Amino acid sequence: MTTERDVTSEPAGRKSNIEKEKTEVSFLYLSEEDMVDAGVLNAARCVDVMEETIGLMEDGDFIMGGPYNDAHGLMLYFPKKSPIENFPINNSRDRRFIAMPAYLGGRFHVAGEKWYGSNGDNRRKGLPRSILMVMLNDVETGKPLAYMSGNLLSSMRTGAMPGMAAKLLAVKNAKVLTLLGCGVVNKACLMSIMTVRPEIETIKIKGSSPTSKTALNMKSYIEKSYPRVKNVIICATMEEAVRDADIVSEAISCMAGQWPEVKREWMKPGLLYISSSTFNMDYKSIVDLKKVIDNYGMYENYAEEDELGYDEAGNRLHTGCMGEDFVYMVEDGLIERDSITQIGQIIRGKKPGRESDDEIILVSMEGMPIEDVAWAYECYTYALVHDIGTRLKVWDKPRAF
Incomplete structure (x- = not known):
């Protein structure tokens, strides 16, 4: 399959499968x-x-x-x-x-x-x-x-959604990409992001440990598949991985409730942070950041099913899902529903994408059928x-x- 569509017929389209009345x-x-x-x-x-x-x-x-x-x-x-x-x-x-x-x-x-x-x-x-x-x-x-x-x-469609987000929302000439998680999903994210952001020069990796097999395998894969990348760095901490990144792709596999925390002070101006699976960040530090999702209704469904409450200090519990956290923030009055943009609105020109080089954008991509x-x-x-x-x-x- 090439990047140009070379299929001229529509074998499963509106006409072709109903024109011939066959019992077979x-x-x-x-x-x-x-x-x-x-x-x-x-x-x-x-x-x-x-x-x-x-x-x-x-x-x-x-x-x-x-x-x-x-x-x-x-x-x-x-x-x-x-x-x-x-x-x-x-x-x-x-x-x-x-x-x-x-x-x-x-x-x-x-x-x-x-x-x-x-x-x-x-x-x-x-x-x-x-x-x-x-x-x-x-x-x-x-x-x-x-x-x-x-x-x-x-795996490929999951990775392509962060690729689409990077295409539409990353800063121009983004140089540093961080991968939080070194599994199949982030490999697909990497493949997709690199097709739309070929200017990437440094890729930082955060696995379960600096010597984990998955982190070492990801480093080897990047060096072999993307020789134009100048630096491939395995990071020891979340802070090291997130700091100075232009794009973060998060696809961490962990036990429920053990989501690694990301802090606002680690995020450089202009960062695009894309979460495909696991997210944990203080609610109040998210309030003034731009928030983009794939499907708000889906996260409302998640929130209704989970019905997460509050800890003993009265703080809302975290879900591990960025989009679901956004829904709870709306419910708790921290933000307005209109402050959350569906990426389809950007594609159709109904809402703006990136509005400045300093804007920090959080994107939730959880996958849909x-x-x-x-x-x-x-x-x-x-x-x-x-x-x-x-x-x-x-x-x-x-x-x-």
Whole structure:
């Protein structure tokens, strides 16, 4: 897949799947290897597709799950114990399933779902913590269009959102990028940010420790993949990592409630701080900073589900999610709802982006199923045109019951 769209047909568009009245139903199966061939790791293209997707979201040309059509997904949590023999028990820190359905309009005009199975014990079996699959369906007939491996897809679309934020909101000629967290998500963030900010000269890394395997692997990857970067520095502390950065990409994996704290005094004027997963900063120090999110309604859903209260001193507890913290700040009267900008408003020109070189901007990007559907569709259409994948039959003609 190139950065220029070379697919001229619209195999899953508004017309092509309903013009031919056929009883035959089949779908395209795309393995992980097929997805690589279909361009799933094309970071530059994914950033463009995410910008297109969030613009459509701002237009209202989408539907997700939940009572307000803006939910992240529907989750199955397993109990810590059960009286039922052989019932699945959550004896790891992350055993769950999530259904993440969405419809996306525009040129996509397609429905889809990411099905997400996760278990922290998987690593002991040589498997990733999460195993993901994505399905696309014709929105007119409900026919399955594709069923595909979703791990690389999910990582790439997650990283492309911070890439989009860096494109739209970072200072010009940003030189220093900091990665807080050295896992798969921040690797995808790095790939995307580097496509839109090629002027980066220094990359600072903060892992669980300066000698952690993940930090050393990230340093090696950067030096090999981005030889134009002059300095790759593994930092010992959060303060060292955040100070002097022009862009911070946060994707830290940690236990709930153990989120490392970031302090306002570490942030240089002009910093763009993007959080994909974990955030902990004193509420009052956030008040006068510019706040940008992907989907306010989603964070309202989080806040309603979590119902976090206050500590013994009367201070609001932190959630570990930047966007959810913003919602609680509105509820507590620290800020006005209008002070929070959805990035789609910037894309559509309804609100300004960066307004000065000294402005510090906080951005929350937690991920939504419309992103999975968009990137899945892009890879699917490329696979169709380039004869990638395996066609599987459902039926030639539906059997009468």
